Amino acid sequence: MRLHFLFPLVFILFAHAVISSDSEFKMETLAEGLDHAWGIAVVSDNEILITEGVGRLRRIVDGQLDPVPIKGIPPVFLYPDDLTQGGLCDVALHPRYNENQLIYLSFGEADKDDPSLNAMTVVRGRLEGHNLVDVQQIFKAEPPRKTAAHYGARILFLGDGTMLITSGDGFNYRDQAQTLDNHVGKIVRLNDDGSIPDDNPFVGIKDALPDIWSFGHRNPTGMALGNDGMTIFEHEHGPKGGDELNIVNIGKNYGWPLITYGLDYSGSLITPFTEREGLEQPIKYWVPSIAPSALAIYQGDMFPDWKDNLFITAMVPGDLRRLTIIDNKVVGEEIMLSELGRLRNVVNSTDGSLLVATDGPDGKIIRLYKD
């Protein structure tokens, strides 16, 4: 009887052992010299697309980086040549890419009427050899903003063929994340051609943009569909502390900037509140910040221990986080690859390996695999 108090201790130790069971993996560098790699799309067993912030779309074929960038990419807004944020961001494949060769790109685009302004924009185009053709804009965040920060810009296709696009708060415009007449701090849902699905939550609502799916976000740069095909995981940068991992549901308000676990960069509060009825709570938050940059849910068979785990690349101090989720709760977190510096992206590859992009002007694509 006296030993009963040991059971929880044994359980905790056992749980920790499971969580930190670091599967042996090897690393190989697939590409290097990438100027601020951001988006990665795995086309096939031997082809990968990568965006560079400077506005280039690159291709790795058979493990070799093609030295010639793909032509036809629209000009991107860089302010002024700063690549810590913005530029060319995500690349996503159409769900029927093998039939139509359509890809989607997100980026900051200068406003045509006032070049000092810019807006997060998504285009789609057809990939023909080394050229992107038939490029058409399918989304532009409104209103345009002066700042070159907090774009969001992640693209995710859902099982029904519609797509979610994250749109950040532009840093200076946080208050607008709570109103529905703009795209500041929103996730929008569109059909593959940019039209608006009839079953979006705010269709027909006065003063609300019909493409909005959820709101109250800050800078959501990571999004992934759970292996159940239903659960949408999203993470967003908090301010100083308060990075969040959320499960995004239709029409919900995620609270920014009414509630947060972070402080403003000046050290002041943003709000005294961390929770409020009607505002969604994150399933996990980080204080201090880890600057989460991308999110993938492991789908392969190469690492059975990793099945259904969430992988988050972090830029501060720079590592890969493996999160174990049970019943939509985070029950474990392992820190990996802390020797590689700032990490920008992580995606599943077709063979069960993981691809990780490092940040910076000499970015690399690194493959995690085992024999």
Add this chain to the structure above:
Amino acid sequence: MAKKFVIFISIVILVMTLFVIQTTASYIQYLYQMGMPVDFSVFLSAVWSDLIGMNFHGVLPPIALVISVVLGVAFLVAHLILKRIPVEKKYFYAFAGASGMFTLVTLFPALIYDLEMYRGALSLLGKGYLTATGALGGYIFGLNLPRQS
């Protein structure tokens, strides 16, 4: 000299407090408009948190240090000019304080890609208020300087 220093420190504390109050008021007002449960006690508690936070918990340099540098440079320049031009001190120091704070709230964002790091300076009204705190600080500084200076 010691008296000047005490006056200067007092002015920095005054301007810093007004700066922090403006910062707090700007987000508390927004939260109130959005239906969050804020009242005067929440406001006071937030002002206290911000006084501590903006001096010890920020990514930016402590606000007291920033204001010391801004007003210190502004008053030094004013002092040098006043040696040559006979102008009423309290008004000239008020102008200098306002110029310093105006520079802070306009130039600082321009240096970091237009990002407004100080919530209180986000709006034009906020920038005007913070500029006015500099003017007030300068005016009091000029008013209290020893006569021989």
